[in-house]
Amino acid sequence: MTPTLLPLHPVPRLSLDPTPSRRAVVNGAWWPRSRDAAAELPGLVAAGDQRLGRTTLLVGLHPDAWRHIPDRIPARGRLxxxxxxxxxxxxxxxxxxxxxEPVALLLIPPDTAAGPAQNALTRAARHTADLTADDLLALTRLPTAV
Structure with a gap:
């Protein structure tokens, strides 16, 4: 029996507003598989670079929301x-x-059920100029605890 090889960085569950607004608090959403920043961020950066046609220079996050936060992550031959x-x-x-302009993504907690997470991915990729991150969490019934 041949073992199944998993990709180093699985395809991120990511949504982006096709016409991001500077007024929006978020321009999309990301549903990582864990709170391990070292494992999750390389896939996010690769997908963000590809979908946006840009080169990410810095990822900003709140340290209480993550474990294993590296100072730098690998991305297409750079750190x-x-x-x-x-x-x-x-x-x-x-x-x-x-x-x-930077791109802000609503962080969907990894343990969120598929239905609410998909709802949040869809809503956050629409024009959200009048909504805060907390509003989106409430509308999609996502947990607010970090």
């Missing part, structure tokens, strides 16, 4: 810095790029 921002919303992860 991307990881910033720990205590003043940031723990329900949001931000991708920073050179010379363009």
């Amino acid at each position: 991307v810095r990881v910033g720990r921002f205590r003043g940031a919303d723990p329900h949001v992860v931000v991708l920073f790029f050179a010379a363009v």
Whole structure:
């Protein structure tokens, strides 16, 4: 029997607003499989770079929302810095790029059931200019605890 090889970084469960608004608190959502930043962030950066056609320079996150946070993560032959921002919303992860606006993603807790998580992925990828991250969590019935 041949063993099944899993990809190093499974395809991230990621949604992005096709026309992001500067006024929006989030421009999409991300549903990681764990709270292990070292394991999850490389896949997010790779998918974000590919879907947005940009090169991520920094990932910003709240340190209380993650375990195993590295200072840098590998991404297409380079290292991307990881910033720990205590003043940031723990329900949001931000991708920073050179010379363009950052992209903020609603962080869907890894243990969220598929139905609510898919709902959050869909809603966060729509125009959310009038909603906060907490509003989105409430609308999609996601847990608010970090």
